[in-house]
Amino acid sequence: MEKKIRVFLCKPGLDGHDRGVLIVGQALREAGMEVIYSGLKQTNDMLVEAAIQEDVDVLGISILSGAHMALIPRITELLTERGADDILVIAGGVMPPDDAEALVSQHGVDRVFGPGTNTRDIVAYIHEKTGNA
Amino acid sequence: MTETASDLYEGLLNGDRRAAARLISMVENQDRSVRQVLRMLHQHAGRAHVVGLTGSPGAGKSTLACGLTKRYRDAGLAVGIICVDPTSPFTGGALLGDRVRMQELSGDPDVFIRSMGSRGALGGLSMATNDVINILDAFGKDFIIVETVGAGQVEVEIVKYAHTCVVVTMPGAGDEIQAIKAGILEIGDIFVVNKADRDGAHRTLADLEMMIETKPGGDDSAWRPPVIATKALDGEGIEELEDAIAQHADYLRESGLLGLKTEQRMKAELLEILNLKVSQAAARVLDEDEEGRELVRRMTARELDPHSAAEEVMEHLLKREVEKPGT
Numbered sequence: 436m437e438k439k440i441r442v443f444l445c446k447p448g449l450d451g452h453d454r455g456v457l458i459v460g461q462a463l464r465e466a467g468m469e470v471i472y473s474g475l476k477q478t479n480d481m482l483v484e485a486a487i488q489e490d491v492d493v494l495g496i497s498i499l500s501g502a503h504m505a506l507i508p509r510i511t512e513l514l515t516e517r518g519a520d521d522i523l524v525i526a527g528g529v530m531p532p533d534d535a536e537a538l539v540s541q542h543g544v545d546r547v548f549g550p551g552t553n554t555r556d557i558v559a560y561i562h563e564k565t566g567n568a
Numbered sequence: 569m570t571e572t573a574s575d576l577y578e579g580l581l582n583g584d585r586r587a588a589a590r591l592i593s594m595v596e597n598q599d600r601s602v603r604q605v606l607r608m609l610h611q612h613a614g615r616a617h618v619v620g621l622t623g624s625p626g627a628g629k630s631t632l633a634c635g636l637t638k639r640y641r642d643a644g645l646a647v648g649i650i651c652v653d654p655t656s657p658f659t660g661g662a663l664l665g666d667r668v669r670m671q672e673l674s675g676d677p678d679v680f681i682r683s684m685g686s687r688g689a690l691g692g693l694s695m696a697t698n699d700v701i702n703i704l705d706a707f708g709k710d711f712i713i714v715e716t717v718g719a720g721q722v723e724v725e726i727v728k729y730a731h732t733c734v735v736v737t738m739p740g741a742g743d744e745i746q747a748i749k750a751g752i753l754e755i756g757d758i759f760v761v762n763k764a765d766r767d768g769a770h771r772t773l774a775d776l777e778m779m780i781e782t783k784p785g786g787d788d789s790a791w792r793p794p795v796i797a798t799k800a801l802d803g804e805g806i807e808e809l810e811d812a813i814a815q816h817a818d819y820l821r822e823s824g825l826l827g828l829k830t831e832q833r834m835k836a837e838l839l840e841i842l843n844l845k846v847s848q849a850a851a852r853v854l855d856e857d858e859e860g861r862e863l864v865r866r867m868t869a870r871e872l873d874p875h876s877a878a879e880e881v882m883e884h885l886l887k888r889e890v891e892k893p894g895t
Binding site for chain 2: 476490518
Protein backbone atom coordinates (compact mmCIF):
# COMPACT_ATOMS: atom_id res chain seq x y z
CA MET A 436 0.00 0.00 0.00
CA GLU A 437 1.24 3.48 -0.82
CA LYS A 438 2.38 5.61 2.07
CA LYS A 439 -0.20 8.17 3.09
CA ILE A 440 0.74 11.68 4.10
CA ARG A 441 -0.37 12.27 7.68
CA VAL A 442 -1.00 15.81 8.88
CA PHE A 443 -1.74 17.06 12.39
CA LEU A 444 -3.62 20.34 12.41
CA CYS A 445 -3.64 22.09 15.74
CA LYS A 446 -4.90 25.13 17.58
CA PRO A 447 -2.47 26.05 20.37
CA GLY A 448 -3.24 28.57 23.08
CA LEU A 449 -6.38 30.51 23.81
CA ASP A 450 -7.83 30.85 20.36
CA GLY A 451 -11.39 29.87 19.54
CA HIS A 452 -11.37 30.39 15.79
CA ASP A 453 -11.18 27.16 13.83
CA ARG A 454 -13.13 27.85 10.65
CA GLY A 455 -9.93 28.39 8.68
CA VAL A 456 -8.07 25.35 9.95
CA LEU A 457 -11.09 23.14 9.27
CA ILE A 458 -11.28 24.38 5.68
CA VAL A 459 -7.60 23.55 5.27
CA GLY A 460 -8.30 20.14 6.83
CA GLN A 461 -11.02 19.43 4.30
CA ALA A 462 -8.79 20.45 1.41
CA LEU A 463 -5.99 18.17 2.59
CA ARG A 464 -8.44 15.31 3.07
CA GLU A 465 -9.77 15.85 -0.45
CA ALA A 466 -6.16 15.62 -1.61
CA GLY A 467 -5.97 12.11 -0.12
CA MET A 468 -4.15 12.91 3.12
CA GLU A 469 -4.97 11.65 6.60
CA VAL A 470 -5.73 14.71 8.65
CA ILE A 471 -5.85 14.62 12.43
CA TYR A 472 -7.40 17.60 14.16
CA SER A 473 -6.49 18.54 17.73
CA GLY A 474 -9.50 20.57 18.73
CA LEU A 475 -9.21 23.96 20.42
CA LYS A 476 -7.02 25.27 23.23
CA GLN A 477 -4.10 22.87 23.23
CA THR A 478 -0.94 23.43 25.19
CA ASN A 479 2.36 23.16 23.32
CA ASP A 480 3.21 20.05 25.27
CA MET A 481 -0.06 18.33 24.41
CA LEU A 482 0.22 18.92 20.71
CA VAL A 483 3.87 17.95 20.38
CA GLU A 484 3.15 14.69 22.20
CA ALA A 485 0.15 14.09 19.91
CA ALA A 486 2.20 14.81 16.77
CA ILE A 487 4.74 12.21 17.91
CA GLN A 488 2.17 9.54 18.78
CA GLU A 489 0.39 10.07 15.49
CA ASP A 490 3.72 9.93 13.61
CA VAL A 491 2.74 12.73 11.28
CA ASP A 492 4.71 14.07 8.33
CA VAL A 493 3.34 17.56 8.71
CA LEU A 494 2.38 19.74 11.68
CA GLY A 495 0.02 22.57 10.77
CA ILE A 496 -0.34 25.31 13.38
CA SER A 497 -3.26 27.71 13.18
CA ILE A 498 -3.20 30.85 15.31
CA LEU A 499 -5.46 33.88 14.99
CA SER A 500 -5.02 35.21 18.50
CA GLY A 501 -1.80 37.11 17.95
CA ALA A 502 0.18 34.79 20.21
CA HIS A 503 2.15 33.18 17.39
CA MET A 504 5.51 34.60 18.45
CA ALA A 505 4.97 33.33 21.99
CA LEU A 506 3.78 29.85 21.04
CA ILE A 507 5.33 28.70 17.77
CA PRO A 508 9.04 29.03 18.71
CA ARG A 509 8.38 26.91 21.81
CA ILE A 510 6.59 24.27 19.74
CA THR A 511 9.49 23.90 17.31
CA GLU A 512 11.91 23.80 20.26
CA LEU A 513 9.91 20.97 21.82
CA LEU A 514 9.91 19.08 18.53
CA THR A 515 13.70 19.34 18.41
CA GLU A 516 14.08 18.33 22.07
CA ARG A 517 12.04 15.19 21.45
CA GLY A 518 13.81 14.21 18.27
CA ALA A 519 10.88 15.04 16.04
CA ASP A 520 12.35 17.95 14.10
CA ASP A 521 12.02 16.02 10.84
CA ILE A 522 8.33 16.93 10.87
CA LEU A 523 7.45 19.62 8.33
CA VAL A 524 6.03 22.62 10.21
CA ILE A 525 3.62 25.00 8.49
CA ALA A 526 1.67 27.81 10.10
CA GLY A 527 -1.35 29.84 9.19
CA GLY A 528 -3.62 32.50 10.53
CA VAL A 529 -3.11 36.18 11.13
CA MET A 530 0.62 36.87 11.32
CA PRO A 531 2.26 40.13 10.27
CA PRO A 532 4.84 39.67 7.46
CA ASP A 533 7.80 40.48 9.73
CA ASP A 534 6.71 37.85 12.23
CA ALA A 535 6.13 35.32 9.47
CA GLU A 536 9.60 36.01 8.15
CA ALA A 537 11.14 35.57 11.60
CA LEU A 538 9.25 32.33 12.22
CA VAL A 539 10.71 30.89 9.03
CA SER A 540 14.24 32.30 9.33
CA GLN A 541 14.77 31.82 13.07
CA HIS A 542 12.20 29.50 14.57
CA GLY A 543 12.10 26.36 12.48
CA VAL A 544 8.86 26.97 10.60
CA ASP A 545 9.03 25.81 7.00
CA ARG A 546 6.35 28.07 5.58
CA VAL A 547 3.64 30.48 6.72
CA PHE A 548 0.39 30.61 4.76
CA GLY A 549 -1.44 33.86 5.41
CA PRO A 550 -5.06 34.89 4.86
CA GLY A 551 -6.28 34.46 1.31
CA THR A 552 -4.04 31.48 0.56
CA ASN A 553 -5.47 29.10 -2.00
CA THR A 554 -5.72 25.69 -0.37
CA ARG A 555 -4.31 24.17 -3.56
CA ASP A 556 -1.03 25.93 -2.82
CA ILE A 557 -0.88 24.29 0.60
CA VAL A 558 -1.55 20.87 -0.93
CA ALA A 559 1.11 21.44 -3.59
CA TYR A 560 3.64 22.61 -1.01
CA ILE A 561 3.10 19.54 1.20
CA HIS A 562 3.37 17.22 -1.80
CA GLU A 563 6.59 18.90 -2.87
CA LYS A 564 8.16 18.80 0.58
CA THR A 565 7.19 15.25 1.45
CA GLY A 566 8.32 14.03 -1.95
CA ASN A 567 4.87 12.65 -2.64
CA ALA A 568 3.51 14.28 -5.77
CA MET B 569 15.31 8.30 8.34
CA THR B 570 17.66 5.37 8.40
CA GLU B 571 16.32 3.69 11.53
CA THR B 572 16.21 0.00 11.00
CA ALA B 573 13.28 -2.06 12.13
CA SER B 574 15.34 -3.66 14.88
CA ASP B 575 16.28 -0.27 16.36
CA LEU B 576 12.59 0.53 16.48
CA TYR B 577 11.92 -2.81 18.14
CA GLU B 578 14.50 -2.07 20.85
CA GLY B 579 13.00 1.38 21.24
CA LEU B 580 9.53 -0.03 21.64
CA LEU B 581 10.56 -2.44 24.39
CA ASN B 582 12.36 0.43 26.13
CA GLY B 583 9.22 2.55 26.15
CA ASP B 584 10.16 4.94 23.34
CA ARG B 585 6.88 6.45 22.11
CA ARG B 586 8.41 7.65 18.86
CA ALA B 587 9.48 4.08 18.06
CA ALA B 588 5.97 2.78 18.77
CA ALA B 589 4.50 5.49 16.53
CA ARG B 590 6.92 4.69 13.71
CA LEU B 591 6.21 0.98 13.87
CA ILE B 592 2.48 1.65 13.68
CA SER B 593 3.00 3.74 10.53
CA MET B 594 5.06 0.96 8.98
CA VAL B 595 2.28 -1.52 9.68
CA GLU B 596 -0.30 0.87 8.22
CA ASN B 597 1.77 1.32 5.09
CA GLN B 598 2.33 -2.44 4.82
CA ASP B 599 6.07 -1.92 4.93
CA ARG B 600 7.65 -5.35 4.53
CA SER B 601 10.56 -4.63 6.85
CA VAL B 602 8.18 -4.47 9.81
CA ARG B 603 7.45 -8.16 9.56
CA GLN B 604 10.53 -9.27 11.46
CA VAL B 605 9.51 -6.89 14.25
CA LEU B 606 5.99 -8.32 14.36
CA ARG B 607 7.51 -11.77 14.57
CA MET B 608 9.61 -10.81 17.59
CA LEU B 609 6.75 -8.87 19.17
CA HIS B 610 4.41 -11.80 19.23
CA GLN B 611 5.94 -13.29 22.36
CA HIS B 612 5.75 -9.97 24.23
CA ALA B 613 2.08 -9.36 23.47
CA GLY B 614 -0.88 -11.03 25.14
CA ARG B 615 -1.02 -9.20 28.45
CA ALA B 616 -3.38 -6.35 27.68
CA HIS B 617 -7.14 -6.49 28.01
CA VAL B 618 -8.62 -5.28 24.72
CA VAL B 619 -11.89 -3.35 24.95
CA GLY B 620 -13.83 -2.67 21.75
CA LEU B 621 -16.13 0.35 21.55
CA THR B 622 -18.60 0.35 18.70
CA GLY B 623 -21.89 2.06 17.90
CA SER B 624 -23.57 4.74 15.86
CA PRO B 625 -21.82 7.98 14.90
CA GLY B 626 -22.22 10.61 17.58
CA ALA B 627 -23.25 8.12 20.26
CA GLY B 628 -20.29 9.21 22.37
CA LYS B 629 -17.67 6.51 21.82
CA SER B 630 -14.71 8.89 22.01
CA THR B 631 -16.03 10.65 25.08
CA LEU B 632 -16.61 7.29 26.78
CA ALA B 633 -13.12 6.15 25.84
CA CYS B 634 -11.78 9.34 27.41
CA GLY B 635 -13.77 8.88 30.63
CA LEU B 636 -12.81 5.24 30.92
CA THR B 637 -9.15 6.02 30.33
CA LYS B 638 -9.15 8.66 33.06
CA ARG B 639 -10.37 6.04 35.53
CA TYR B 640 -7.70 3.56 34.44
CA ARG B 641 -5.06 6.27 34.76
CA ASP B 642 -6.25 7.07 38.30
CA ALA B 643 -5.63 3.41 39.09
CA GLY B 644 -2.11 3.75 37.69
CA LEU B 645 -2.75 1.68 34.57
CA ALA B 646 -1.27 2.43 31.14
CA VAL B 647 -3.74 2.77 28.29
CA GLY B 648 -3.55 2.59 24.51
CA ILE B 649 -6.38 3.97 22.39
CA ILE B 650 -6.89 3.18 18.73
CA CYS B 651 -9.50 5.33 16.98
CA VAL B 652 -10.57 4.27 13.52
CA ASP B 653 -12.38 6.80 11.34
CA PRO B 654 -13.57 6.26 7.77
CA THR B 655 -11.27 6.84 4.82
CA SER B 656 -13.00 8.41 1.84
CA PRO B 657 -13.47 5.76 -0.83
CA PHE B 658 -13.22 8.54 -3.42
CA THR B 659 -10.09 10.46 -2.48
CA GLY B 660 -8.37 8.10 -0.03
CA GLY B 661 -8.20 10.95 2.46
CA ALA B 662 -9.57 11.02 5.99
CA LEU B 663 -10.34 13.56 8.66
CA LEU B 664 -9.57 11.95 11.99
CA GLY B 665 -11.31 13.88 14.72
CA ASP B 666 -11.53 11.59 17.72
CA ARG B 667 -8.73 13.36 19.55
CA VAL B 668 -10.97 16.42 19.84
CA ARG B 669 -13.08 14.47 22.35
CA MET B 670 -10.05 13.24 24.25
CA GLN B 671 -8.29 16.49 25.00
CA GLU B 672 -8.09 15.78 28.69
CA LEU B 673 -5.82 12.84 27.90
CA SER B 674 -3.38 14.47 25.54
CA GLY B 675 -0.04 15.26 27.02
CA ASP B 676 -0.16 12.21 29.31
CA PRO B 677 2.80 10.09 28.19
CA ASP B 678 1.21 6.92 29.58
CA VAL B 679 -1.77 7.24 27.28
CA PHE B 680 -0.93 6.43 23.69
CA ILE B 681 -3.63 7.58 21.27
CA ARG B 682 -3.45 6.69 17.62
CA SER B 683 -5.96 7.82 14.99
CA MET B 684 -6.28 5.60 11.96
CA GLY B 685 -8.12 5.82 8.65
CA SER B 686 -10.02 2.68 7.72
CA ARG B 687 -8.17 2.69 4.37
CA GLY B 688 -10.72 0.70 2.44
CA ALA B 689 -11.32 -2.06 4.97
CA LEU B 690 -14.91 -2.93 5.76
CA GLY B 691 -16.27 -3.93 9.12
CA GLY B 692 -15.39 -0.80 11.07
CA LEU B 693 -11.66 -1.36 11.55
CA SER B 694 -8.61 -0.99 9.34
CA MET B 695 -6.46 -3.83 8.06
CA ALA B 696 -3.66 -2.86 10.40
CA THR B 697 -5.75 -2.71 13.57
CA ASN B 698 -4.73 -6.09 14.81
CA ASP B 699 -1.01 -5.47 14.38
CA VAL B 700 -1.40 -2.11 16.09
CA ILE B 701 -3.11 -3.83 19.04
CA ASN B 702 -0.12 -6.17 19.26
CA ILE B 703 2.34 -3.28 19.14
CA LEU B 704 0.59 -1.39 21.95
CA ASP B 705 0.28 -4.63 23.91
CA ALA B 706 4.01 -5.32 23.66
CA PHE B 707 4.57 -1.64 24.48
CA GLY B 708 3.19 -2.46 27.93
CA LYS B 709 -0.31 -1.07 27.86
CA ASP B 710 -2.65 -2.67 30.43
CA PHE B 711 -5.80 -1.72 28.59
CA ILE B 712 -6.21 -1.14 24.88
CA ILE B 713 -9.41 0.59 23.80
CA VAL B 714 -10.32 0.19 20.15
CA GLU B 715 -12.91 2.61 18.89
CA THR B 716 -14.44 1.53 15.57
CA VAL B 717 -15.75 3.60 12.73
CA GLY B 718 -19.10 5.01 13.82
CA ALA B 719 -21.89 3.09 12.21
CA GLY B 720 -23.73 0.29 13.77
CA GLN B 721 -25.08 -2.56 11.77
CA VAL B 722 -22.15 -4.32 10.17
CA GLU B 723 -19.23 -2.97 12.18
CA VAL B 724 -18.70 -6.31 13.87
CA GLU B 725 -15.07 -7.04 12.96
CA ILE B 726 -14.12 -5.79 16.41
CA VAL B 727 -15.58 -8.90 18.02
CA LYS B 728 -12.67 -10.93 16.64
CA TYR B 729 -10.06 -8.79 18.35
CA ALA B 730 -11.58 -7.44 21.55
CA HIS B 731 -11.89 -9.37 24.80
CA THR B 732 -14.81 -7.20 25.83
CA CYS B 733 -17.07 -5.61 23.26
CA VAL B 734 -19.01 -2.52 24.34
CA VAL B 735 -21.88 -1.42 22.11
CA VAL B 736 -22.81 2.23 22.54
CA THR B 737 -26.17 3.66 21.59
CA MET B 738 -28.23 6.69 22.54
CA PRO B 739 -31.88 7.59 23.00
CA GLY B 740 -33.81 8.30 19.83
CA ALA B 741 -31.44 6.31 17.64
CA GLY B 742 -34.27 4.14 16.37
CA ASP B 743 -36.89 1.77 17.64
CA GLU B 744 -36.51 -1.81 18.72
CA ILE B 745 -36.57 -2.97 15.11
CA GLN B 746 -33.17 -1.32 14.68
CA ALA B 747 -31.90 -3.18 17.69
CA ILE B 748 -33.22 -6.53 16.55
CA LYS B 749 -31.37 -6.40 13.23
CA ALA B 750 -28.57 -8.88 12.96
CA GLY B 751 -25.07 -8.07 14.02
CA ILE B 752 -24.63 -5.40 16.57
CA LEU B 753 -26.83 -6.93 19.25
CA GLU B 754 -25.06 -10.25 18.99
CA ILE B 755 -21.59 -8.88 19.59
CA GLY B 756 -22.21 -6.80 22.70
CA ASP B 757 -20.76 -8.04 25.99
CA ILE B 758 -21.87 -4.75 27.51
CA PHE B 759 -24.41 -2.23 26.22
CA VAL B 760 -24.24 1.46 26.99
CA VAL B 761 -27.05 3.95 26.51
CA ASN B 762 -25.17 7.23 26.47
CA LYS B 763 -26.73 10.71 26.74
CA ALA B 764 -29.11 9.07 29.18
CA ASP B 765 -30.54 12.41 30.28
CA ARG B 766 -32.24 12.79 26.91
CA ASP B 767 -35.88 12.07 26.21
CA GLY B 768 -36.60 8.46 25.48
CA ALA B 769 -33.66 7.06 27.44
CA HIS B 770 -35.88 4.81 29.55
CA ARG B 771 -37.48 3.43 26.44
CA THR B 772 -34.09 2.69 24.85
CA LEU B 773 -32.86 1.02 28.04
CA ALA B 774 -36.02 -1.06 28.28
CA ASP B 775 -35.87 -2.04 24.58
CA LEU B 776 -32.30 -3.23 24.97
CA GLU B 777 -33.05 -5.14 28.17
CA MET B 778 -35.94 -6.82 26.40
CA MET B 779 -33.84 -7.75 23.39
CA ILE B 780 -31.18 -9.28 25.59
CA GLU B 781 -33.76 -11.09 27.71
CA THR B 782 -35.46 -12.66 24.72
CA LYS B 783 -32.37 -13.35 22.66
CA PRO B 784 -32.59 -16.97 21.53
CA GLY B 785 -29.89 -19.18 22.96
CA GLY B 786 -28.96 -16.49 25.40
CA ASP B 787 -29.53 -18.59 28.49
CA ASP B 788 -26.83 -21.21 27.91
CA SER B 789 -24.23 -18.55 28.60
CA ALA B 790 -23.48 -17.47 32.14
CA TRP B 791 -22.78 -13.91 31.01
CA ARG B 792 -25.80 -11.69 30.70
CA PRO B 793 -24.79 -8.43 28.99
CA PRO B 794 -25.51 -5.54 31.34
CA VAL B 795 -27.16 -2.38 30.00
CA ILE B 796 -25.61 0.74 31.48
CA ALA B 797 -26.93 4.29 31.34
CA THR B 798 -24.20 6.94 31.04
CA LYS B 799 -23.73 10.66 30.58
CA ALA B 800 -20.19 10.45 29.33
CA LEU B 801 -19.66 14.19 29.17
CA ASP B 802 -20.32 14.52 32.92
CA GLY B 803 -18.65 11.25 33.79
CA GLU B 804 -21.88 9.68 35.00
CA GLY B 805 -22.04 5.91 34.66
CA ILE B 806 -18.37 5.55 33.74
CA GLU B 807 -17.60 3.81 37.03
CA GLU B 808 -20.37 1.28 36.33
CA LEU B 809 -18.91 0.71 32.87
CA GLU B 810 -15.44 0.18 34.33
CA ASP B 811 -16.87 -2.32 36.83
CA ALA B 812 -18.77 -4.17 34.11
CA ILE B 813 -15.61 -4.49 32.01
CA ALA B 814 -13.71 -5.82 35.03
CA GLN B 815 -16.50 -8.31 35.74
CA HIS B 816 -16.49 -9.44 32.15
CA ALA B 817 -12.71 -9.93 32.27
CA ASP B 818 -13.14 -12.03 35.45
CA TYR B 819 -15.88 -14.02 33.79
CA LEU B 820 -13.69 -14.76 30.76
CA ARG B 821 -10.87 -15.95 33.02
CA GLU B 822 -12.99 -18.05 35.36
CA SER B 823 -15.08 -19.69 32.65
CA GLY B 824 -12.05 -20.59 30.58
CA LEU B 825 -13.43 -18.56 27.69
CA LEU B 826 -10.35 -16.36 27.66
CA GLY B 827 -8.25 -19.13 26.16
CA LEU B 828 -10.93 -19.88 23.62
CA LYS B 829 -11.23 -16.21 22.68
CA THR B 830 -7.48 -15.91 22.26
CA GLU B 831 -7.51 -18.96 20.04
CA GLN B 832 -10.31 -17.48 17.94
CA ARG B 833 -8.43 -14.25 17.63
CA MET B 834 -5.26 -16.01 16.48
CA LYS B 835 -7.30 -17.87 13.89
CA ALA B 836 -8.97 -14.67 12.68
CA GLU B 837 -5.58 -12.98 12.44
CA LEU B 838 -4.16 -15.85 10.44
CA LEU B 839 -7.16 -15.99 8.11
CA GLU B 840 -6.97 -12.27 7.50
CA ILE B 841 -3.31 -12.45 6.54
CA LEU B 842 -3.93 -15.51 4.37
CA ASN B 843 -6.85 -13.79 2.65
CA LEU B 844 -4.60 -10.94 1.69
CA LYS B 845 -1.71 -13.16 0.59
CA VAL B 846 -3.85 -15.52 -1.45
CA SER B 847 -5.76 -12.74 -3.17
CA GLN B 848 -2.52 -10.89 -3.96
CA ALA B 849 -1.00 -14.10 -5.36
CA ALA B 850 -4.14 -14.76 -7.39
CA ALA B 851 -4.11 -11.21 -8.76
CA ARG B 852 -0.51 -11.77 -9.84
CA VAL B 853 -1.48 -14.97 -11.66
CA LEU B 854 -4.27 -13.17 -13.53
CA ASP B 855 -2.11 -10.18 -14.41
CA GLU B 856 1.24 -11.77 -15.12
CA ASP B 857 0.89 -15.46 -16.01
CA GLU B 858 -0.03 -16.43 -19.55
CA GLU B 859 -2.26 -19.19 -18.15
CA GLY B 860 -4.04 -16.70 -15.93
CA ARG B 861 -4.65 -14.29 -18.76
CA GLU B 862 -5.97 -17.17 -20.85
CA LEU B 863 -8.52 -17.96 -18.13
CA VAL B 864 -9.85 -14.42 -18.24
CA ARG B 865 -10.03 -14.55 -22.05
CA ARG B 866 -12.03 -17.76 -21.94
CA MET B 867 -14.39 -16.24 -19.37
CA THR B 868 -14.84 -13.17 -21.55
CA ALA B 869 -15.69 -15.43 -24.50
CA ARG B 870 -18.23 -17.15 -22.21
CA GLU B 871 -16.41 -20.48 -22.56
CA LEU B 872 -15.60 -20.65 -18.86
CA ASP B 873 -17.60 -19.65 -15.82
CA PRO B 874 -16.00 -17.74 -12.92
CA HIS B 875 -16.36 -20.60 -10.41
CA SER B 876 -14.49 -23.07 -12.60
CA ALA B 877 -11.87 -20.42 -13.37
CA ALA B 878 -11.37 -19.88 -9.64
CA GLU B 879 -10.81 -23.61 -9.16
CA GLU B 880 -8.15 -23.54 -11.84
CA VAL B 881 -6.43 -20.54 -10.28
CA MET B 882 -6.39 -22.27 -6.87
CA GLU B 883 -4.86 -25.39 -8.40
CA HIS B 884 -2.34 -23.27 -10.22
CA LEU B 885 -1.40 -21.44 -6.99
CA LEU B 886 -1.00 -24.59 -4.94
CA LYS B 887 1.11 -26.24 -7.64
CA ARG B 888 3.31 -23.17 -7.98
CA GLU B 889 3.92 -22.81 -4.26
CA VAL B 890 5.05 -26.43 -4.08
CA GLU B 891 7.39 -26.00 -7.03
CA LYS B 892 8.87 -22.76 -5.77
CA PRO B 893 9.02 -22.89 -2.00
CA GLY B 894 9.72 -19.64 -0.28
CA THR B 895 8.23 -17.35 -2.90
